Amino acid sequence: MTCLTDLDFSRNIVLGNKIPKFLGNLTNLQTLDLSDNNFNETLQDLLESLSGHSLKTLDLSWNQLGGSIFDDGKKLLSLRELNLDENLLEGPLPNCLSRFPNVVTLELSRNQLTGSLTENIGKLQNLERLDLSHNSLSGVVSQLHFQKLSKLKPLDISYLDISNSGISGAIPHWFSDLTFKMVYLNLSFNLMNSTLPNFPLMSDNYRLVDLSSNQFHGPIPSSLSNATYLYLSDNKFTGLRSFLCDVRDGATVLLDLSNNLLFGSLPDCWWNLKYLTVLNLENNELFGVIPRSLGLVHRIAFLNLRHNNFSGSLPSSLKSCTQLGVLDVGENNLVGEIPSWIGERLINLVFLSLKSNRFFGNIPSNLCHLQSIQILDLSMNDISGSIPSCIDNFTSMVQKLNQEVTSISIFASISIYDGGEGYESNAMIVWKGVEYEYKKILGLLRIIDLSSNRLFGEIPKEFVNLVELVQLNLSRNNLSGVIPEKIGKLNKLESLDLSHNKLSGNIPVSLAEVSFLQYLDFSDNQLSGRIPTSTQLQSFNASVYAENLGLCGKPLDILCPGDETLNGTPPNSGGDDESNVEDGGEWFDMSWLRMGIGVGFAVGFCGVCGNLLLNASWRLAYFRLLDNFGDFLYVIIAVKWATIKRRFSN
Numbered sequence: 105m106t107c108l109t110d111l112d113f114s115r116n117i118v119l120g121n122k123i124p125k126f127l128g129n130l131t132n133l134q135t136l137d138l139s140d141n142n143f144n145e146t147l148q149d150l151l152e153s154l155s156g157h158s159l160k161t162l163d164l165s166w167n168q169l170g171g172s173i174f175d176d177g178k179k180l181l182s183l184r185e186l187n188l189d190e191n192l193l194e195g196p197l198p199n200c201l202s203r204f205p206n207v208v209t210l211e212l213s214r215n216q217l218t219g220s221l222t223e224n225i226g227k228l229q230n231l232e233r234l235d236l237s238h239n240s241l242s243g244v245v246s247q248l249h250f251q252k253l254s255k256l257k258p259l260d261i262s263y264l265d266i267s268n269s270g271i272s273g274a275i276p277h278w279f280s281d282l283t284f285k286m287v288y289l290n291l292s293f294n295l296m297n298s299t300l301p302n303f304p305l306m307s308d309n310y311r312l313v314d315l316s317s318n319q320f321h322g323p324i325p326s327s328l329s330n331a332t333y334l335y336l337s338d339n340k341f342t343g344l345r346s347f348l349c350d351v352r353d354g355a356t357v358l359l360d361l362s363n364n365l366l367f368g369s370l371p372d373c374w375w376n377l378k379y380l381t382v383l384n385l386e387n388n389e390l391f392g393v394i395p396r397s398l399g400l401v402h403r404i405a406f407l408n409l410r411h412n413n414f415s416g417s418l419p420s421s422l423k424s425c426t427q428l429g430v431l432d433v434g435e436n437n438l439v440g441e442i443p444s445w446i447g448e449r450l451i452n453l454v455f456l457s458l459k460s461n462r463f464f465g466n467i468p469s470n471l472c473h474l475q476s477i478q479i480l481d482l483s484m485n486d487i488s489g490s491i492p493s494c495i496d497n498f499t500s501m502v503q504k505l506n507q508e509v510t511s512i513s514i515f516a517s518i519s520i521y522d523g524g525e526g527y528e529s530n531a532m533i534v535w536k537g538v539e540y541e542y543k544k545i546l547g548l549l550r551i552i553d554l555s556s557n558r559l560f561g562e563i564p565k566e567f568v569n570l571v572e573l574v575q576l577n578l579s580r581n582n583l584s585g586v587i588p589e590k591i592g593k594l595n596k597l598e599s600l601d602l603s604h605n606k607l608s609g610n611i612p613v614s615l616a617e618v619s620f621l622q623y624l625d626f627s628d629n630q631l632s633g634r635i636p637t638s639t640q641l642q643s644f645n646a647s648v649y650a651e652n653l654g655l656c657g658k659p660l661d662i663l664c665p666g667d668e669t670l671n672g673t674p675p676n677s678g679g680d681d682e683s684n685v686e687d688g689g690e691w692f693d694m695s696w697l698r699m700g701i702g703v704g705f706a707v708g709f710c711g712v713c714g715n716l717l718l719n720a721s722w723r724l725a726y727f728r729l730l731d732n733f734g735d736f737l738y739v740i741i742a743v744k745w746a747t748i749k750r751r752f753s754n
Contacts, residue, residue, distance in 0.1 A: 110135040114163070121145075121168070128153040135161040139187070146171035147193060151180070158182045165189040165211070172196075185209040189235070193217060209233040213265065233263035237290065265290040267314065274298030290314040292335065297321070305330040315339070316360070323347070324361075329354030329377070337362045337384070349373040358382040362408070366390055370414075375400045386410040386432070394433075396421045403427060410457070411435040423449040434459040434481065441465035442487070447473040454500075457481040459553070467492055467554075475499040483555040483577065490561035491554065491578075496569040501550045504572060553577040555601065560584065563607075568593045575599040579625065582606060587631075592617040599623040603648075606630055611655075616641055624648050631655050634664045 108130050114137045121144045127136070136159060147169045154162070159180060165187045172195030183204050193215040204210070208230050217239040262285050272295035280301050289303075292314045299322035305311055313328060314335040323343030328334055329351040341364040348371045356377050362384045369392030374380070380401045391413040398407070399421025407425070410432045417440035418433065428450050438461040446456070447470030456474070459481045466489030467482065474480075478500050496502055550570070555577045562585030563578065570576075573594050583605040592614025600618075603625040611631060615621075616638030624641075625648045632654025635641060646659045656664040 106130060107132055109133060112137040113141070114138065115140045123150055131157055133157055133159055134182075135159075137161075137163045138167070139163045140166040142168065144168040144170065144192075147188070147191070148172075155180060161185040163187040164191070166191075168192055170194070180204055181206060183207055184230075187211045188215065190214045206230055209263075211235040212239070214238040232261060234261060235263070235265040236269060237265045237267040239269055262286055263288040266294075267291060268293040270294065271296065275301060277301045280304055286311065288312050291318065293317045295319065299323075300325050300328075302327040303331075311355075321365075326350040329356055331356060333358040335360050337364070339363075340365050342367055345371045348376060351376050353378065356380055360384045361388070362386045364388055368392075370395050372397045374398050377401060378403070380404055381427075382406040384408045385412065388412055390414065392416075394419050394422075394438075398422065399424045401425065405452075406430045408432045409436065413437060415439065418443055420445065426450065426452065428453060429476075430455040432457040434461070436461055438462065439464075442468055442471070442482070444468040444470045447471040451475070453477055455479045458485065460484040463487055465489070467559075469494055472497040477501070479549060479551045481551070481553045482557070483553045485557055487554075487557040487559060489559065491559060491564055491583075493564040493566050495552075495564060496566040498570065501552075501570040501572045549574050550596075551575040551577075554581070556580040558582060562586070563588055563602075565590070567591070570594065571596065573597060577601040578605070580604040584608065586610075587612055587615075589614065591615055594618060595620070597621055601625045602629070603627045604629075608632070610634075611636055611641075627651050635660065 105126070106129060109132055111127075111130065111133060112135075113124075121142045123138065123143050123145055127133075136154075143164075144167070147164070148171055150164070150169070157180070160182055162180075162183060162185070166189065169188070169191040170193065172193060184206055186204060186207055186209065189211050190213070193212070194217065196218055210231060210233065213235045214237070217236070264286065265288065267290045271291075275291075275296060275298055280303055286305065287310060289312070293316070295318065296315075297319035300315070300320055302325045303313070304327055305313075311331045312333040312335075313331040314333075316335040317338040319340055320336075321340040321342065323345075324336065324341055324347040326346050329347060332355055334356055335358075337360045341361065344361070344366055354377045357379050358381060359377070360382070363386070366385065366388040368390065370385075370390055372395035374395060374397040378401065381403050383401075383404060383406065386408045387410070389412065390409075393416035394409065394414050396419045398404075399419060402424060404425050405427045407422075407428060407430065411434070414433070414436040415438065418438060420443065422428075422431075423443075423445040426449055429452050431446075431450065431453060432455065434457040438458070440463060442458065442463050442465065446453070447468060451473055453474050454476050456477060456479070460483070463482070463485040464487060467487060469492045471480075472492055472494035475497060477498050480498075550572045551574060552570075553575070556579070559578070559581040560583065563583055565588045567573075567576070568588050568590040571593055574596055575598060576594070577599070579601040580603070583602075584607065586609035587602065587607060589612045591612050595618055597618050598620050600621065600623070604627070607626075607629040608631065610633035611626065613636045616636045619640060621640050624644050627648055628651040631649075631652040633656070635649060635655060635657040637657070642658045644659065646661070649655050649660055656662040657667075
């Protein structure tokens with residue numbers, strides 16, 4: 105094996121926790137991959153054993169290699185790629201990086217390294233990719249101010265990841281000299297707290313810039329519009345105008361500015377970002393009307409403006425954004441009727457939320473054209489009229505979609521597959537009566553929430569065809585009539601809230617068949633009759649059936665007609681023979697029924713047994729029948745047993 109140049113032992117935990125000794129003899133190796141094993145030796149010993157090799161690529165990631173990289177030792181002059189991600193390396197960031205003078209890629213993420221960025225990094229003149237993320241570099245915070253990266257200034261870095269490393273301070277202006285050739289820059293989850301200098305980025309390459317979860321403030325530089333994927337969420341940015349309006353033909357595909365301090369009206373110059381596919385501006389302080397120029401971004405598939413203070417109506421220009429899969433404008437001050445063009449033009453919608461606004465009028469029947477819709481939230485508005493009966497046109501709620509198609513659809517656990525990068529967003533969902541933030545599993549949910557409006561009329565029986573539905577909330581409306589009798593067909597239902605309406609009639613018995621039901625609320629209606637008996641329905645607190653004066657049975661303390669006498673309780677305490685009327689039901693004395701059952705049993709038993717005792721011929725025929733039947737059984741069993749023994753002997 106001494107002639108080997110490439111050896112891949114990755115993902116072989118059966119090798120044990122010691123690196124094979126013979127590797128030291130393979131001096132012609134150029135590529136060695138030992139990643140994703142269970143090696144737990146010290147790194148120093150391994151590097152010493154490989155010091156005379158001609159290795160160009162060494163991958164030791166996803167092991168349990170411990171210790172630190174010491175200063176002494178021979179140089180690995182030929183090494184160009186070194187990956188030590190996901191190990192247990194500790195101590196200060198090693199000064200011995202000069203042992204790898206020709207390294208191009210250096211990955212040390214997810215270890216326990218401490219201290220500051222050393223001067224020796226600046227000696228790695230060929231370095232293009234550096235990943236120090238997810239370490240404990242904050243161990244010496246006073247030495248971690250970002251100017252320590254000045255040693256990288258002469259390098260042509262294309263990949264830099266120092267996310268989640270506790271780095272504080274401001275980004276120096278000279279840092280812009282590093283970014284021109286960068287294709288990946290990740291400074292997220294640190295403590296940087298300055299304004300941003302200009303980042304000169306080449307516009308002809310795919311680029312990802314992630315500055316999220318810091319304390320950056322001030323305006324967003326227009327030079328960042330050349331980033332393909334731009335993550336700026338969870339900061340304190342206040343200005344967006346220069347980024348939008350001072351550029352021409354920005355290359356940005358994804359822009360996430362959620363959870364910032366953006367204030368004022370939204371600039372009306374979105375035509376400069378014609379490639380934009382994902383826009384997330386939720387949780388800011390934006391107000392005024394939604395600009396019409398957003399409708400010129402024809403490629404947009406994900407638009408989230410939730411939790412701002414936008415007013416006016418939805419601009420009709422949005423009907424040109426026919427690729428929209430997610431439209432979330434909830435928790436604003438939008439007003440007007442729900443536009444019919446949503447159902448006519450935005451037929452690719454998977455997620456639609458208009459909740460907590462001031463929309464009024466009827467639910468347009470055109471919404472039934474949204475065959476791909478998985479979450480529809482129109483709650484907390486002023487919508488009136490009846491629920492369209494065509495609601496079973498929501499194909500994604502009627503039949504199970506192909507799982508592969510669902511997983512790569514534009515959705516709120518969304519993935520925009522462009523250049524290999526994904527985008528995961530969230531949504532605030534009132535789930536089982538409590539508002540939660542959902543991310544990854546959101547694509548598995550099927551939800552309709554029309555609660556807290558002024559809807560009237562009956563619940564359309566077509567609802568029972570939405571067999572993929574997981575949550576249905578029609579509470580706090582003026583709905584009347586009965587609950588659809590076949591509601592038990594919704595066997596995937598986990599949450600059902602019909603409370604605070606004017607529903608009447610019985611609770612359908614079929615509901616007892618919904619075994620996944622975890623949240624239920626029928627309170628404050630006009631329901632009557634016995635609560636259907638099932639382990640599921642009786643397990644809920646009595647409060648979910650409260651304020652329905654005609655309901656009876658467990659878990660309520662109200663007995664149904666017939667329950668008292670069947671449980672052995674007298675129909676009335678006074679001993680009267682007259683029937684007692686309570687809660688609209690009549691109670692009858694059941695003693696005659698019990699007496700009749702006893703007499704009937706005695707007559708039947710005596711009639712059969714008495715004849716056998718008194719009539720000899722009948723008695724003889726009866727015992728002859730039993731004897732013949734016993735012989736018949738004996739013969740059958742003997743034949744079967746002989747057959748089985750013969751098969752085993754063969």
